[in-house]
Each structure stands twice: as C-alpha cells, then as structure tokens.
C-alpha cells in the first residue's frame with residue numbers, strides 16, 4: 037500500500053470530518069526547513085499557521101535539533117514524581133526569569149489542555165485549602181477555547197466543539213469580553229468563583245477575537261478585589277506571538293496562574309507548564325497529614341528532550357533577538373493585509389494582534405457564510421496550490437506564521453491568501469439558510485443591540501404582560517424602548533399583543549409592521565401559520581426587521597413566539613432567533629402546576645446552546661393561589677441554579693402602570709433594564 041492508502045486505512049485525524057478526509061488523497065509532509073514544509077513529492081509549502089500555532093523559530097533549526105540530540109545522548113525521559121532532572125530544573129529557572137514578575141513556581145505537563153486542567157485543579161484546591169469551600173465555580177469568556185479534556189472543555193464555549201459533551205461538563209459561567217459585563221459578573225458571582233480563566237488579549241480558537249484594551253487589567257483588579265484567582269491561558273499567545281514574550285506583559289498583569297504550551301518548546305516537542313505565584317504555592321505547603329498535597333501529574337511531565345528543546349528555543353530568543361525583530365514584521369504584515377486582502381469584497385474584517393491574524397469572511401456584512409458552505413476550508417484548499425498551508429476557523433481564515441518568517445515570505449503568504457480568497461468567494465456556492473450559524477458574538481452584528489429577549493416556557497405564560505410592564509418601566513427610567521414581536525398568530529385581524537406592547541412603549545406612531553412584521557390569523561405555531569399563508573419566514577428577514585425596529589429607540593424588547601423551540605420555519609426556532617440577536621434572555625414561566633419541569637427543560641436547552649440567560653420571572657396568570665405557587669421559584673432555583681428574579685402577581689386590572697408597579701415591587705428589574713450588552 038502507498039502512504040496515502042495507509043493513512044486512509046489506519047489514521048483517525050484530530051478535528052477532522054473523516055468521511056471527507058477519506059474522499060481525497062492526503063497531503064503527507066515528510067520534512068521541513070525553516071518556515072517551509074516539504075511533502076513526499078518534494079513540493080514546498082509555507083507553514084502559514086506554524087503547524088497549528090506551535091512553531092516559533094522555524095523547523096529543523098540547527099540549534100534546537102542539536103540541543104535535542106545532545107540530551108538524547110544522555111537520557112530521553114525520567115520522571116518528576118519523586119525525582120529531579122537537569123533540563124526541567126534549568127527550564128523552570130528560565131521561565132521564572134522571563135515570566136511576569138511574581139510567577140515563581142513551574143508545574144510541568146505535556147499539552148495546553150493539561151496545563152489548563154492543572155491550573156483549574158490548583159485554583160480549586162487553593163480555595164478549598166484557604167477555607168473557601170463555597171468557591172467552586174469558574175468564570176470564562178463566551179466562545180472560550182481552553183483545550184479538549186473534559187475540564188478544559190467545561191470552560192469552553194464553542195458550540196460546534198463542545199455541545200455534545202454538555203452532560204459530562206461542570207457548569208461554568210460565561211461573560212462577553214466587555215468591562216461592563218465582567219464587572220457585573222463579579223458583582224453577582226464574585227463570592228462563588230474559584231477562578232476566572234481567560235486568553236489574554238486574543239481569543240484564538242474563537243476566531244482571533246481581540247479583547248478591548250484594559251480588559252485584562254480590569255480582570256486582574258476585579259479578581260484581587262473578590263478573592264478570585266486569575267488564570268491566564270497563554271497557550272496560544274505566549275512566546276512572542278502577540279509581539280511580546282507574554283501577552284499579559286502588554287497590560288502589566290501578573291496572573292495567579294499561567295498556562296503555557298504550544299510555543300514553549302519552539303513547537304518541537306509536547307511540553308507544557310503551569311506557572312504559579314508564591315501565594316498560591318504556599319497554600320500547598322504543610323505536613324503530610326494535613327493533606328495539602330496537589331495530587332496530580334502526568335507520566336511525561338517535564339520530559340527531558342522537551343525541556344532541552346524549550347531551553348534551546350528560549351536561548352534563540354536572545355541570540356537571534358527574536359522579539360526585537362517582531363515590530364517591523366508585524367507592521368509589514370499589517371500593510372500587506374491592508375493592501376491585498378482588505379479590498380476583497382467578501383472580507384468583512386481583519387483582526388490582527390502581532391503575528392496572529394483572523395480574516396473574517398462574509399457574503400455580505402449582514403449575511404455570514406453558513407457552515408455547510410465551508411468557505412474557510414475552501415480557501416485553505418485553494419491556497420495549497422499557491423504553496424501555502426493554512427487552516428481555518430469556520431469562515432475565518434487564520435494566518436499565524438512562525439516568528440522567523442522573512443519579509444519576502446510575509447508577502448508570499450498574504451498574496452497567496454488573497455488569491456485563494458478571491459477564487460473561493462467568486463465561485464457559486466451552494467445556498468441553504470442555516471439559522472444556527474450566526475454567532476451571537478458581537479463582532480458579527482453591524483451595530484450592537486441593546487435590549488432583552490423574552491422567551492416563554494410555553495404559550496400563554498404571561499410574556500406580553502411582562503413585556504408591557506418592562507416597557508412601561510423602561511420609559512419611566514428615561515429609555516426609549518421599542519417592542520418587537522416578529523410574528524403574532526391568532527391575530528383576528530389585529531395582532532393584539534403587539535399593539536399592547538406598542539402602546540405600553542408609547543410608540544403608537546410606528547406602523548404596526550415595524551413592531552410586528554408578520555401577523556397571521558390562525559392561532560397556531562408561526563411555522564404552520566406562515567405555511568398556511570404561503571409565506572416562508574427566514575432568519576435574515578426577521579433580523580433585518582429587528583434592526584429596523586431597533587433603530588426607532590434605544591432599547592429593543594423582543595417577544596418571541598411561544599416557547600424556546602417554537603418553530604418559525606423548518607429550521608428556525610425562537611432559540612435560533614435569540615442566538616442570532618445575541619440579546620440577554622429573560623425566561624417567562626407560568627407559576628402553576630407543571631412549571632418546574634417546563635422551566636427546567638427550557639433552561640437546559642438554553643444552556644445547551646450557550647445562550648445568555650439573565651434569569652426567570654414567574655407570572656401568576658390566575659388569581660387562584662395553589663399550594664405549589666409559593667414553592668415553585670425555590671424549587672426551580674435549586675434544580676437549575678438559575679436566578680429567579682421574582683414573581684409577577686395576578687392583577688385584576690392590569691393597566692400598564694399597575695403592571696409596571698407590580699413588576700418593580702416583586703421582581704429584580706434592575707438586572708433586566710441595566711444590562712445592555
């Protein structure tokens with residue numbers, strides 16, 4: 037059998053849809069020199085993503101090769117459990133000298149995932165040992181990626197990768213990378229948190245998303261203030277990737293724990309490290325019977341060959357003045373991107389930090405490429421013909437060359453990428469609306485919306501009543517709220533709910549079609565009502581209607597039809613709409629028998645989709661006070677851990693003002709009105 041056949045017969049490739057893989061002959065790399073990979077036919081390719089973000093000084097660098105060979109002549113591996121070894125000691129010393137001041141201990145493992153896993157377990161145990169047994173939760177960023185082991189996946193927020201494992205994961209809180217949201221999260225959860233985990237400056241696998249300046253520093257100060265450990269995952273960003281040795285240095289921040297891997301050995305061997313401060317380390321010192329020991333370790337932690345490679349790589353930083361060479365390369369890359377890639381029509385945005393680049397492709401600013409169009413993968417397939425290896429993140433084309441890339445190679449890399457993007461985006465593409473594919477993350481939206489998205493646990497649970505109360509309160513607080521009810525069924529002939537909302541918001545001057553673009557007569561699910569009217573509801577149409585409505589005020593209150601999975605069309609539900617709009621969600625539940633199950637199921641689905649749920653409001657929809665009513669909120673809270681914001685009482689005369697007063701008295705409304713995204 038040929039190598040191609042053997043690969044297809046025996047290998048299972050990571051992060052690879054194997055069915056498609058088996059359809060094409062694989063590209064087999066045999067050797068490499070510097071920034072070039074060479075395949076079994078002798079063809080050369082520029083390594084445009086540093087062999088998945090790991091390579092630093094180029095491949096087969098004589099100095100690193102020699103260091104590994106020299107160590108190999110002595111010993112390849114000995115354990116760090118109960119024994120010490122020369123290269124691991126020297127590497128630890130070196131890392132402490134280079135890292136942000138205060139990180140003084142090094143725990144070795146073998147991958148980015150384990151480095152994060154170690155940091156998680158250390159922070160958890162640290163809080164337990166300090167006597168903060170209740171600090172058991174972790175906070176992470178939306179769209180976070182911290183590795184593929186179960187602990188690191190629990191922190192993760194990338195739906196495609198993580199959704200299926202949901203039942204195995206521990207619950208993690210997520211925030212968007214904005215200072216406001218972070219402050220809010222700490223204000224509400226600061227005392228339950230063991231640690232806040234983040235990728236400083238750039239969220240890599242999320243699509244090269246840049247955090248706002250000052251965010252890291254604010255994270256540092258909030259963690260200090262609330263007794264929460266700060267874990268910086270610099271697996272991708274360290275070792276010059278963002279222009280400095282560590283990304284944390286750009287905001288003068290020392291985290292309590294720092295996870296390192298990818299570039300640590302120059303990208304040659306699997307070495308990872310978790311660095312800790314004295315304060316953290318000292319908590320683990322004590323007599324054996326005190327049981328303070330950190331019981332964790334990997335067979336190959338501190339591997340001698342890997343540590344020797346890492347030492348050689350760090351020496352090269354000094355010898356070749358690697359960091360000093362970066363500013364001009366970063367600038368050259370930026371200039372070439374501006375010149376060659378920015379003008380391409382399907383390039384929505386270029387995000388660059390140092391030598392990390394994400395080129396975000398869209399069909400049009402408001403219309404992303406859907407996953408099945410595989411636009412990123414097509415660009416990367418085409419760019420191979422131009423002698424470049426890339427790997428995309430969805431519709432984001434990533435450039436992440438070794439730091440040793442030359443100016444000529446920067447031009448080659450960008451020019452080849454530009455040609456491939458032009459070719460891939462000009463092909464006629466299969467189209468199928470796939471609503472789930474619009475990321476809720478901010479950079480997608482033309483303008484960030486402010487507002488709230490009401491979802492019910494069922495139909496007839498009091499959503500409109502809550503909507504009327506909220507709109508009235510919002511007005512009283514000086515906002516200019518606009519309601520949006522994309523579809524109302526059972527309109528006979530007027531959409532009464534939408535009109536109630538419009539009148540509560542005092543925007544009667546707005547045409548009904550702005551508030552409620554689709555009104556149907558039969559009182560059935562929107563998908564069926566639309567079908568009966570020979571109409572097809574699409575996400576794109578509803579989104580543009582939402583933006584049109586939003587333009588008439590400063591706070592959009594969206595009332596979705598029915599429950600979380602009520603269908604608008606065959607492949608569009610309330611939950612998809614919520615995901616696309618990205619607004620914080622308020623779940624409205626009927627306070628009556630059966631609500632615990634309904635509410636818990638709705639919450640489970642919202643969580644599965646990583647949607648930002650602010651809390652639950654119960655509504656007493658009848659005056660009959662049954663025994664369960666007083667206890668439902670508590671039981672739902674205990675079962676789901678979600679905040680119950682309050683119970684809206686039954687009003688015999690539900691005028692907007694009376695509803696607003698009742699809501700203000702019984703429900704924690706501040707979190708709803710004061711939490712724009």
Ligand SMILES: *Cc1c(COP(=O)(O)O)cnc(C)c1O
Nearest residue numbers: 147148149181182183240271272
């Ligand atoms: C790649 C990566 C990881 C996981 O590292 P592995 O070595 O693949 O386990 C963790 N965190 C970040 C930020 C990464 O980019």
